[in-house]
Amino acid sequence: EDKVVQSPLSLVVHEGDTVTLNCSYEVTNFRSLLWYKQEKKAPTFLFMLTSSGIEKKSGRLSSILDKKELFSILNITATQTGDSAVYLCAHVNTDKLIFGTGTRLQVFP
């Protein structure tokens, strides 16, 4: 059974800090890994990482995929209070998403 594990479960930082969120996976047939940000209800799509796209960057956020070691990280530099949210990692398994438990990030001024 496919499994996605995220760490840490929660993180508290101050504005300006840099954070690294981890996502490890054990899957039978890797297709792609997705990162989402969930503030209140709707998870918002951040990145999609595949075998042909193992590094993505958008502003202060970046993500890499290590297919050999079976993990991905999401980096956020110069954090802002607006980055406070739950960050979800998910593996795409034949048209369904297998989610990790998420990392709750709290950024204080």
Place this chain on the structure above:
Amino acid sequence: KAGVTQTPRYLIKTRGQQVTLSCSPISGHRSVSWYQQTPGQGLQFLFEYFSETQRNKGNFPGRFSGRQFSNSRSEMNVSTLELGDSALYLCASRAGSNYGYTFGSGTRLTVV
């Protein structure tokens, strides 16, 4: 371009009742999937539809069912509601297998 629209936003039902939730995907998206989110279990896959056909189903009892219409809109039905069905139900659509999923804002179901 409108996003994924879910209705209603909130629902309160009593045990034993049934409920129907609705999801309108982004225009042109033919794949619609449903997820249940609870504090204890996180986000869990319910089912996925493509061109009116259920292609994949999660590990939920038969009380949970769904369907998709020719315009790609989807409905999810839960019969004989239990207290444990209280959750945020999220719908997602995507343009194709090379794209990420876009989620709606969800329907918060409370069973009392």
